[in-house]
Amino acid sequence: MRVFRLTPAALAFAAILLAQAGAFAHPHVWVTMRSEIVYAADGSITGVRHAWTFDDVFSTFATQGLESKKKGEFTREELAPLAEVNVTSLKEFDFFTYAKVAGKKTSFEQPTDYWLELKDNMLTLRFTLPLKAPAKTEKFDVEVFDPSYFVDFSYVQNDAVRLTGAPASCKLEIVRPGAANAPGKPVTELPLAENYGSQFANRVAVKCP
Numbered sequence: 381m382r383v384f385r386l387t388p389a390a391l392a393f394a395a396i397l398l399a400q401a402g403a404f405a406h407p408h409v410w411v412t413m414r415s416e417i418v419y420a421a422d423g424s425i426t427g428v429r430h431a432w433t434f435d436d437v438f439s440t441f442a443t444q445g446l447e448s449k450k451k452g453e454f455t456r457e458e459l460a461p462l463a464e465v466n467v468t469s470l471k472e473f474d475f476f477t478y479a480k481v482a483g484k485k486t487s488f489e490q491p492t493d494y495w496l497e498l499k500d501n502m503l504t505l506r507f508t509l510p511l512k513a514p515a516k517t518e519k520f521d522v523e524v525f526d527p528s529y530f531v532d533f534s535y536v537q538n539d540a541v542r543l544t545g546a547p548a549s550c551k552l553e554i555v556r557p558g559a560a561n562a563p564g565k566p567v568t569e570l571p572l573a574e575n576y577g578s579q580f581a582n583r584v585a586v587k588c589p
Contacts, residue, residue: 407532410435414536417520417552417586418508419545425520425586427488427510428477429544432533439503459496459503466505467494473526475509476533480521487512520586525557529577533557541584555583 416429434442442462448454470476471490479486494507524533534557535541543550557580 407526407529409438409531411531411533412536413524413533413582414540414542415522415524415584416542416544417522417546417584419543419547419550420514421545422516423547423588424514424516425481425511426514427492427508428479428522429506429508430475430477430524431504431506433502433504436501439498439501442503443498454496454498456495456497459498463494463496463505466496467491467507475507476524476526476531477509478523478525479511480519481511481515481517482519483521486515518588520588522584522586523578523581525577525581527575527577529580532580533582535582543586546586547588550586550588552587553585555585557582 411432411434413433414431417425418427418429420426443454443459446454446458446462448458475488475491477488479488488509489512491507492510494505497504497506526533535554541552541554543552
């Protein structure tokens with residue numbers, strides 16, 4: 381078993397997640413993302429691949445104290461211990477990724493590959509979530525959100541979600557946060573609840589007729 385000596389910076393993401401025990405009306409960490417729905421050659425969905433880019437303030441905090449050969453720059457290998465801490469912490473929160481196959485909830489295996497990279501002073505976490513069982517289905521839905529709304533997730537404006545290896549008939553629709561919110565109500569007036577962040581979910585609906 382690999383054992384890492386965790387610095388305060390290496391524990392940064394874990395600390396952010398554990399802080400969610402309270403109720404928050406606004407986010408403290410911002411993530412912009414791209415996703416892929418991954419298909420096998422037989423047309424079945426095998427998993428979801430994410431690339432999450434954290435805001436510059438969090439990225440700076442997370443990398444403080446980490447050793448690197450070149451100041452201000454980190455290789456994938458130098459960021460590997462932090463990536464492992466992040467992914468391990470995310471497991472408790474289902475990776476903030478919730479999927480349904482033909483309207484029924486499904487679950488994911490542990491990530492098969494993951495790594496961090498630092499570019500323009502911002503960390504990007506890349507990882508793939510394999511479905512526990514590949515699914516041949518006409519309808520597949522994915523939501524990404526933090527139930528406590530401590531972390532704000534949003535898709536990039538262009539080329540946000542791809543279907544990788546999908547049959548030609550498959551189409552996707554992205555519903556961005558805000559579309560399902562109560563009209564006219566600011567965030568601070570929306571009701572607090574255990575699943576508060578679902579009001580700001582990023583939804584991807586895939587249909588393969």
